[in-house]
Amino acid sequence: MDLSVTLGRLQLKNPIMVASGTFGYAREMEGIVDVSRLGAVLPKTITAEPRVGNAPWRTVETSAGLLNAIGLDNDGVDAFLEHHLPYLKEVGTSIVVSVAGRTEDDFVKLAERVGSQDGVAAVELNLSCPNVSGGIDFGTNAESCRKVVAATRDRTDVPILAKLTPNVTRIADIAQGAADGGADAVCLINTVLGIAIDWRRRKPMLGNGMGGLSGPAIKPIALRCVYQVATAVDIPIIGIGGIADIDDVMEFLVAGASAVQIGTANYYDPTVSTRLVDQLPAALGEIDSDSVSAFIGTLNR
Amino acid sequence: MMAKLHADHYADSMHQIDTPLKRNDQIGEGTFLIRVAAEPLARTLVPGQFVMIRLSGTNAPLIGRALAVYDVISDESGVPKWIDLVYLKKGTFTTALAESPLDTHVTLWGPLGNGFANRACDRLIMVAGGIGQTPMLLLGREALGTQNFGDEDRANGWSPVVEFIYGARRASLLAGVSDFEQAGFRVTLCTDDGSQGQQRLVPDILCERLEELKDSGESIRVVTCGPEIMMEKVAEACQATGVDCQVSMETPMACGIGICFSCVAQVRQDGPEEWDYKRTCVEGPIFDADQICW
Ligand SMILES: Cc1cc2nc3c(=O)[nH]c(=O)nc-3n(C[C@H](O)[C@H](O)[C@H](O)COP(=O)(O)OP(=O)(O)OC[C@H]3O[C@@H](n4cnc5c(N)ncnc54)[C@H](O)[C@@H]3O)c2cc1C
Ligand SMILES: Cc1cc2nc3c(=O)[nH]c(=O)nc-3n(C[C@H](O)[C@H](O)[C@H](O)COP(=O)(O)O)c2cc1C
Ligand code: FES
Numbered sequence: 001m002d003l004s005v006t007l008g009r010l011q012l013k014n015p016i017m018v019a020s021g022t023f024g025y026a027r028e029m030e031g032i033v034d035v036s037r038l039g040a041v042l043p044k045t046i047t048a049e050p051r052v053g054n055a056p057w058r059t060v061e062t063s064a065g066l067l068n069a070i071g072l073d074n075d076g077v078d079a080f081l082e083h084h085l086p087y088l089k090e091v092g093t094s095i096v097v098s099v100a101g102r103t104e105d106d107f108v109k110l111a112e113r114v115g116s117q118d119g120v121a122a123v124e125l126n127l128s129c130p131n132v133s134g135g136i137d138f139g140t141n142a143e144s145c146r147k148v149v150a151a152t153r154d155r156t157d158v159p160i161l162a163k164l165t166p167n168v169t170r171i172a173d174i175a176q177g178a179a180d181g182g183a184d185a186v187c188l189i190n191t192v193l194g195i196a197i198d199w200r201r202r203k204p205m206l207g208n209g210m211g212g213l214s215g216p217a218i219k220p221i222a223l224r225c226v227y228q229v230a231t232a233v234d235i236p237i238i239g240i241g242g243i244a245d246i247d248d249v250m251e252f253l254v255a256g257a258s259a260v261q262i263g264t265a266n267y268y269d270p271t272v273s274t275r276l277v278d279q280l281p282a283a284l285g286e287i288d289s290d291s292v293s294a295f296i297g298t299l300n301r
Numbered sequence: 302m303m304a305k306l307h308a309d310h311y312a313d314s315m316h317q318i319d320t321p322l323k324r325n326d327q328i329g330e331g332t333f334l335i336r337v338a339a340e341p342l343a344r345t346l347v348p349g350q351f352v353m354i355r356l357s358g359t360n361a362p363l364i365g366r367a368l369a370v371y372d373v374i375s376d377e378s379g380v381p382k383w384i385d386l387v388y389l390k391k392g393t394f395t396t397a398l399a400e401s402p403l404d405t406h407v408t409l410w411g412p413l414g415n416g417f418a419n420r421a422c423d424r425l426i427m428v429a430g431g432i433g434q435t436p437m438l439l440l441g442r443e444a445l446g447t448q449n450f451g452d453e454d455r456a457n458g459w460s461p462v463v464e465f466i467y468g469a470r471r472a473s474l475l476a477g478v479s480d481f482e483q484a485g486f487r488v489t490l491c492t493d494d495g496s497q498g499q500q501r502l503v504p505d506i507l508c509e510r511l512e513e514l515k516d517s518g519e520s521i522r523v524v525t526c527g528p529e530i531m532m533e534k535v536a537e538a539c540q541a542t543g544v545d546c547q548v549s550m551e552t553p554m555a556c557g558i559g560i561c562f563s564c565v566a567q568v569r570q571d572g573p574e575e576w577d578y579k580r581t582c583v584e585g586p587i588f589d590a591d592q593i594c595w
Contacts, residue, residue, distance in 0.1 A: 021561075028559035028583065031313035032410075044562070052578055059555045059563035061393070064360040066555060070562045073578060083307065216360055267556035268355060268364050270410055271317045 001281045002291040005039070005258050007236040008184025010122045010159040012039040012094055012259060015292055016249070016277045019240050019263035020045050020098035020124065020163075021070065023273075025084040026091055029266075033274040036092030039259060043084060045098040045126045046114075048106055050076035055207035060196045065217030066264050067196050069208035072100060077110060081117065089119035096161065100126040104148045107138075108155055115156035122158050125149065128165030128190035139165040139190075142177030149181030159184035161238065166218075167193045171225045172232040185236040187261065188225040192218050215264040216242040223255055230256025230297055244272065246279040256297040308583035310415040312558045316341040317410040319357050322403050323383065329476030331390040332432070333399050334371065335407075336383050342411050343373050343381035347451040348440035349549060349587045352411030353557035354386070355394070356401065362393045367554045367582075369436040369526075370412070371477070373448070387477060389432040413557045414586045417547055419443065423519035425460040426510060427486070428535050429467045430503050433527030434477060436549055437465060440524065441486045460522070463487070466506050472497035503527070504534035511542045525549070529595075536590035546590035550581045559583035567594035
């Protein structure tokens, strides 16, 4: 059984990754899952400067979903490199570092700095965080997406992944921009913009007002995005959104994703990620396949 | 900017289990007690730790809820086997749980968080309001030395006297009082409407006790759990009299294991004006009261 997958210049031992912001900095999970068995780990998005993040409440549950506005709470790149990366390098699987900035220059500098570190397999550009106001939204304009990807690619040697937002009219256009800029893969999707309101208090529930929806509620949207991009754009895809069991994984793979990231499910089922790695061979066996790669994008249209 | 980046209490000895409800009994107005077999958790947990729990096999609700461990039950040979959790029927999860028949499966993971300190003292005063009594039974028993938790070398019997000041809106909401009396705590009850015990607020009773004990020469420790406004008043009373005080924060949680960054509270850093959002699930939920920016 061959579980390995290739996304542009990035090779993974299996397609089960964990999504940025839903796995802490991996140290949190040491006693819970065998992190080394995952295809890759993405620590929480880092920014150039420390950010305290948004005021509580930061999450609120909705039907089969979770709405969040954490606000990229993180200790900044210096602290990341000093305190978190040394640990991450030793966990025994590929580390993909997620970065976010306000300007193209921010992204380039961060990607350059992080990408040159020993033990970083790839950089994921978080072009899509809905909870940070200001700056250009690189994820909603194909040309600015192309430019930021091209600029970071120019200045780094590691693979570049572009994580996109579903909050656009035509996701395939943005993915095409990322492809033209030279991204090794696009990651679909970040959270879906939403709001929860307490009508009695006449106030939004989240401290930040609006937030990003995740969890099983958004799976059909994420799967649709993967489906649309797989049809229209020639670029490897990482599927993200509501993935919680092995059927979900197989649906994303057959729709055209070369790998998947597990997000919110880590919160309500902390051991889910490695369980999916365990279950993958049997699922492939069910359709008489002995390779993940051979199964990817084989949807009958 | 800050001294320490890694949290102190990652879920390193966590177990995730799927287990049927063996009890689900009403023990007060809107208040229920569940019992589940949870041996790996029961063996290692310490007072003040919590578990995350959800109904297995359904996404309604989706996200786990934090519940403090109320009691640990051992089998005939003294091996800790079951845990009891006490919850107030309030919103989505607790309503669904209250309606769940026996043998309904729940998924739970824990033990989580740090637990109360077991610093020795002459008198431990536990102050609880609302549903905040839940972590106190185990703590008081450990303090008196009548039940052991965690490692063999964990201190036990570190306070000869345990007082328990417990208040609720009305008598019917006071749940588990007989458990606390049987455990040998000196119980003082109060209600907002005077339907049981004194018609006063718990922080006022505490202030009076601290005043009475002021010249006793005893070393006193206070722990508190309940509505934030109540805990703040308790913390103030302790600070005014220089008494060691710990609080159990109940900020809303989505994972309980440190990976979502939703459970933050403002925790004081080095300078007096400095604070940072800290994850209460892995830095707490128990904090020294003077660390919290109320
Ligand atoms: C460490 C810890 C220990 C705990 N121990 C116990 C315990 O022993 N027993 C116990 O009963 N409870 C305990 N809790 C509280 C428990 O986790 C649940 O919050 C509580 O049981 C209510 O859950 P629910 O699903 O029934 O209510 P929910 O449906 O979650 O809602 C409860 C109330 O909060 C409001 N609310 C919910 N989400 C938001 C939001 N994002 N913004 C604003 N308002 C919101 C709702 O409107 C509702 O009024 C503990 C919490 C923590 C953190
Ligand atoms: C609480 C929370 C925090 C998140 N933080 C980040 C983040 O820092 N960076 C990022 O790229 N995505 C972040 N995400 C988005 C997830 O990585 C993922 O794209 C999204 O939640 C959809 O997947 P899911 O439904 O499996 O959770 C966050 C999601 C949640 C729920
Ligand atoms: S509840 Fe998720 S980090 Fe604390």
